[in-house]
Amino acid sequence: MSLDLAPFKRLIRQRCGLVFEGVGERRLATVLSERMGSSDAQHYLVQLEADTDEFGKVVNQLTINETYFFREMEQFDLLTDVLVPRLMSRRPPGVPIRILSAGCSSGEEPYSIAMALFDRFGENTLQRFKIVAGDIDSTVIARAREARYSEFSFRSVGQGLRSRYFRVEHNAHVLTDAVRNAVEFHELNLLHPAFAPTMPAFDIVFMRNVSIYFDVPIRLEIQRNLAAMMSGDGYLVTGMTETLANDLGVFSLVEDGGLYYFCRQAPQPAPMSRASIRSATPDHPAHRALTKSQPPSHRLHGEPAAKTHRPVPGAAVPTLSLVSPVAPARLPTLEEARALVHDERYDDASPLVQKLLSAQPHNNDARLLQAYIHLNRRNFELALDGCSDVLAADAWSVDALFVMGLAEKWREQSAAAIAWFKKAAYLHQQCWPAHFYLAGLYSAQGDHAAAGRAHRVVLRLLAGVPDPGIRVVPVGLRPAEVRFLCERRLNVVPTPMPMGGS
Numbered sequence: 001m002s003l004d005l006a007p008f009k010r011l012i013r014q015r016c017g018l019v020f021e022g023v024g025e026r027r028l029a030t031v032l033s034e035r036m037g038s039s040d041a042q043h044y045l046v047q048l049e050a051d052t053d054e055f056g057k058v059v060n061q062l063t064i065n066e067t068y069f070f071r072e073m074e075q076f077d078l079l080t081d082v083l084v085p086r087l088m089s090r091r092p093p094g095v096p097i098r099i100l101s102a103g104c105s106s107g108e109e110p111y112s113i114a115m116a117l118f119d120r121f122g123e124n125t126l127q128r129f130k131i132v133a134g135d136i137d138s139t140v141i142a143r144a145r146e147a148r149y150s151e152f153s154f155r156s157v158g159q160g161l162r163s164r165y166f167r168v169e170h171n172a173h174v175l176t177d178a179v180r181n182a183v184e185f186h187e188l189n190l191l192h193p194a195f196a197p198t199m200p201a202f203d204i205v206f207m208r209n210v211s212i213y214f215d216v217p218i219r220l221e222i223q224r225n226l227a228a229m230m231s232g233d234g235y236l237v238t239g240m241t242e243t244l245a246n247d248l249g250v251f252s253l254v255e256d257g258g259l260y261y262f263c264r265q266a267p268q269p270a271p272m273s274r275a276s277i278r279s280a281t282p283d284h285p286a287h288r289a290l291t292k293s294q295p296p297s298h299r300l301h302g303e304p305a306a307k308t309h310r311p312v313p314g315a316a317v318p319t320l321s322l323v324s325p326v327a328p329a330r331l332p333t334l335e336e337a338r339a340l341v342h343d344e345r346y347d348d349a350s351p352l353v354q355k356l357l358s359a360q361p362h363n364n365d366a367r368l369l370q371a372y373i374h375l376n377r378r379n380f381e382l383a384l385d386g387c388s389d390v391l392a393a394d395a396w397s398v399d400a401l402f403v404m405g406l407a408e409k410w411r412e413q414s415a416a417a418i419a420w421f422k423k424a425a426y427l428h429q430q431c432w433p434a435h436f437y438l439a440g441l442y443s444a445q446g447d448h449a450a451a452g453r454a455h456r457v458v459l460r461l462l463a464g465v466p467d468p469g470i471r472v473v474p475v476g477l478r479p480a481e482v483r484f485l486c487e488r489r490l491n492v493v494p495t496p497m498p499m500g501g502s
């Protein structure tokens with residue numbers, strides 16, 4: 001008999017906000033079945049309601065903890081270049097600026113905050129800032145306190161940062177004590193934040209890639225909780241794809257130099273913009289309010305600004321919203337967005353995809369289209385991030401593996417590209433585009449035997465009516481041309497020479 005998930009879903013949503021649909025529902029069913037063992041569902045539900053330890057264990061297995069250092073790097077520049085200087089100019093000397101990383105997972109985010117501040121303020125960081133981090137998952141908090149990381153956490157940072165802040169011990173990268181001691185970790189349920197009354201207010205909250213697991217009423221409740229934990233002029237930073245989904249009227253949305261963040265209060269008339277902040281001194285003319293007539297200084301990765309502008313009384317900075325109580329915009333369909341992407345009209349497709357993701361943050365197809373748009377704008381990190389998120393929810397996504405392969409290939413990371421294309425081809429053996437790219441990569445490495453094998457696989461597949469398994473993003477290759485290329489390349493593959501000479 002199949003398990004009735006409804007009462008479990010209700011309990012989990014009510015206690016910690018997590019919502020499970022589609023693929024998530026399957027994960028929930030697996031976790032519950034494992035934990036309840038041979039006991040019946042009714043009995044286990046009663047146990048779960050009463051036993052907070054058991055409930056915690058279930059939640060720990062359900063959370064998605066994907067994270068890495070300096071994820072969405074631009075937001076760390078926003079922190080150090082804009083938000084912190086602004087707050088410093090408003091706070092009396094000696095009063096530390098308080099930062100919360102909410103949903104911090106295994107610590108990469110709060111430690112990135114600390115490292116960005118150390119880079120900018122040196123040893124003074126410890127006096128000038130108080131960094132607190134929290135997550136509902138007790139296992140990740142324990143890992144964060146240990147501050148030992150594998151290669152996987154460093155996918156978007158260079159060697160310099162590693163050598164400044166980490167030492168290698170038994171294949172793990174161990175964070176230096178100064179940074180480690182700069183962050184205080186707590187178990188924290190954002191829906192029922194127990195530490196709120198005792199903690200002084202936070203000036204900046206990072207809550208990134210967390211709200212995607214909640215529905216709108218839960219997001220609203222969590223935002224109200226956050227607002228109650230923040231100083232009156234504080235800032236909230238959400239993940240870049242979550243921005244519009246979090247524009248719920250609790251905080252004011254601000255666009256500054258192509259980046260979005262939220263203000264606890266309606267923004268005041270004289271904030272420094274990202275573009276002006278580097279050149280401006282306090283008396284410099286560049287240090288003045290953005291007005292509605294001034295366009296944003298630049299747009300992040302060519303993303304168009306959101307369309308609907310909702311004026312806030314007295315606010316000089318444009319606030320943006322797609323949540324209009326008067327005339328809600330029609331939600332585009334995935335097919336419309338997909339057609340634009342297939343026509344390579346990325347500028348037109350991007351706002352549609354954003355809208356879709358605002359309304360349906362878990363929509364993997366929309367995430368794939370967004371990743372593909374990032375790829376074509378050569379924003380490889382964002383494309384890879386997007387695909388990682390898709391794979392975290394659906395490990396069988398051939399599209400995501402294929403786009404990962406393309407991103408790594410285009411940024412000339414051949415080994416990584418080969419690994420992703422191999423996975424795609426392994427998962428879906430008829431995926432001839434993956435075999436074709438593998439052939440090219442092997443050939444470029446001088447492995448003509450492997451290249452020949454891969455070319456022959458492509459020809460064999462194209463002789464039938466192959467299903468490449470790529471459902472959402474464009475394949476970008478014409479079978480007839482690929483067949484022609486493979487035939488030609490097979491004719492010119494040199495006979496392998498002894499000693500691997502060319």
Ligand SMILES: C[S@@+](CC[C@H](N)C(=O)[O-])C[C@H]1O[C@@H](n2cnc3c(N)ncnc32)[C@H](O)[C@@H]1O
Nearest residue numbers: 016063065067103105135136137189190208209
């Ligand atoms: C995908 S991770 C994001 C980590 C990090 N913020 C980042 O952007 O890289 C989401 C985290 O949110 C946490 N989370 C989910 N629901 C939560 C809740 N109600 N309260 C606190 N944390 C929660 C999960 O345990 C998980 O570690």
